[in-house]
Amino acid sequence: MFTYKILSLVMCLLFQRPQVPVLCYHNMHASGGHPDNVLYISPAQFSNQMQWLNKNGYHSITPDELYAYLHNGATLPAKAVMISFDDTHEEHYTVAAPILKRYGFRGVFFIMTVSIGKPHYMTAAQIKSLSDSGHIIACHTWDHPNLSKVSTYDTQKQLVHPKQLLEKITGKTVSYLGYPFGGWNEQVVKDVKAAGFKAAFQLDRHSFSDDPLYSIRRIMISGSWSGEQLEEKMKTAFH
Numbered sequence: 594m595f596t597y598k599i600l601s602l603v604m605c606l607l608f609q610r611p612q613v614p615v616l617c618y619h620n621m622h623a624s625g626g627h628p629d630n631v632l633y634i635s636p637a638q639f640s641n642q643m644q645w646l647n648k649n650g651y652h653s654i655t656p657d658e659l660y661a662y663l664h665n666g667a668t669l670p671a672k673a674v675m676i677s678f679d680d681t682h683e684e685h686y687t688v689a690a691p692i693l694k695r696y697g698f699r700g701v702f703f704i705m706t707v708s709i710g711k712p713h714y715m716t717a718a719q720i721k722s723l724s725d726s727g728h729i730i731a732c733h734t735w736d737h738p739n740l741s742k743v744s745t746y747d748t749q750k751q752l753v754h755p756k757q758l759l760e761k762i763t764g765k766t767v768s769y770l771g772y773p774f775g776g777w778n779e780q781v782v783k784d785v786k787a788a789g790f791k792a793a794f795q796l797d798r799h800s801f802s803d804d805p806l807y808s809i810r811r812i813m814i815s816g817s818w819s820g821e822q823l824e825e826k827m828k829t830a831f832h
């Protein structure tokens with residue numbers, strides 16, 4: 594009974610912790626983003642958003658810090674934000690990383706391993722360099738299937754092997770997964786847990802009440818947003 598009460602209290606705390614904004618970026622092209630397209634941002638727009646966050650006192654956090662906050666009740670710095678990038682794009686290394694460095698931010702890079710070393714995608718050396726400079730490398734499966742929609746998938750190929758490959762490249766444990774297309778269901782969560790991930794990130798669906806750590810929400814960011822608009826979305830997206 595006592596254990597049950599403690600457990601209830603922990604679950605209660607977990608659910609009541611305010612959602613920390615997790616930003617999600619994809620392509621970075623000079624043509625930039627439009628209000629209705631959250632898949633593109635120009636280097637200048639990205640730089641402006643990072644500059645604004647820095648100037649307004651935001652602190653980037655890592656998935657480990659977010660996990661400690663959600664799971665263990667750890668405190669976070671004021672105005673915490675997680676800044677993430679999907680799909681292994683080369684410009685995440687050539688454009689985003691120098692801008693993050695300028696403003697003292699750390700990024701989280703969700704890597705689909707099939708594209709490593711292909712034209713316009715990051716090489717293994719670039720991924721290692723990001724990791725060595727304090728950024729976090731996370732897994733985004735092998736070839737980006739929507740795990741909640743395909744009837745079957747090979748868990749070794751999509752979850753276990755990509756995790757191992759990224760650990761070999763970085764020399765660090767890879768503990769977090771980003772679901773391609775944000776797609777997850779109960780079976781996917783079971784598989785992701787069994788593959789050894791501590792938590793997983795989706796997009797904007799409701800969290801999985803049985804296991805919110807495996808459905809942490811992220812906000813896709815439009816390059817057209819000003820700093821003020823970005824902050825407004827960060828405050829209101831999931832409330």
Ligand SMILES: [Zn+2]
Pocket residue numbers: 679680733737773774
């Ligand atoms: Zn993706």
